[in-house]
Amino acid sequence: MSIVVALLAIFIGIAAWWLATQRIMSKPWLEIGVVDTPPGVRPPTAKIGLGVFLAVAGVLFALSISAYSMRLQAADWWPLPAPRLLWFNTGLLILASAALEWTKTQSHHADLDGVRFGLVAAGVFTFAFVIGQLAVWRELAGEGYFLASNPANAFFYLMTGLHGLHVLGGLVALVRVTLRAFGADQVGGDRSRLRLGLELCAIYWHFLLVVWLVLFALIAGWAGDVFEICRQVLS
Template sequence: MLAFLAVLATIAAWWLSQQGLAAKPWLEEGVPVGPRAPRRISTEPAKLGLGLFLAVAGALFVLLISGYFMRKGLPDWRPLPMPPLLFVTTGVLAASSLLLRLARRSAERGAREETQLALTAGAATAIVFVAGQMAAWRQMLEGGFGIAGNPSNTFFYLLTGVHALHVLGGLAALAWTFAKMRESDDLASTRSPIGLCALYWDFLLVVWLVLLAILTGFADGLGEICGRLLS
């Protein structure tokens, strides 16, 4: 968590350094202009808002992962076999993310039909992903890995569940974008929300890949190194 915060702090520090924090406002009058004036962030507010939200959601996942590693160190932890279905769903989510990128590109080119098609396909694959996750849960439950059976089981359901909720939230935003697109003839007005959805999907994919690496034990070495550093 502290490493995650350090990254955020570095970004904030870099930005603040551009803002003239060493200025002496008591000596300066007028409206600052010219190259030395502090620059604003040039992105649109919605994108900045989403960026901040991703930082908050990122903090949430990082905290869950920290909890995972702390709990894992306790003696009653029994590793969990991962259903192979998860690798299929990973592929589906990657496809979904790619399709949304495609939609963003088509929207930028102004190709309405293509954009609509890519968005629909992207949404459909995301729904398939969530359904796949649920199927994986079912397999686990049928395999006798109940939610309260062992902390490793609980973490599996919690991490995948919180991630799936984020996908559902994204789908709601996508549905809103889609409705807006059908309402207006002008593709330009929905270009920005489509771009935001694509960015969010990239985030979902990255988070999922990290979670998968942790759940399958691929990131155990890393967890151990972090643990050693702290103790």
């Protein structure tokens, strides 16, 4: 239980820090000197909403990881082999996250062609990641690692499936931003909404990448020693 509390505290602390950096509770009319944000202007509602959503999603993944760490100590736990394709999929998600960060930079330079290229690249990498994850499921099922065969199998499909659903949801938002980028010249050059969409996508993809790296460490078996160290420290 102590590991559960620690993980929840970490996610809540990160969410609180991020929201604090958005100046949600600031009172610009009381500030003296140069203020970065014009008086009365607060972060966009969509940005605050994303922060709250990521905090909730982070807690959900933290609970799943905590349940995993407690369940793997049981005698009936037989870990799955980590398919090599997971390494390739991890690289794809890293490329997608990096592409969106690069695209966000191009938007600040008003390079619309670069923005379009980066969005398409991020979408292709992410879609390939989803296809790769489905291929991993098919490979494991072909080797007899079914959902109901073992608790380790169930946790693998649960956590990768949960992560995959978040990726698919992000793809929907990414498609909308991409369509907005390709139609930017036809809508009067409104680039502010496009920049905001890019920033939100970049934040979300960085979150997906961090969560996946943690899940990958669990699947590959690297996290067992870390959990044991945490138990000794928190006990």
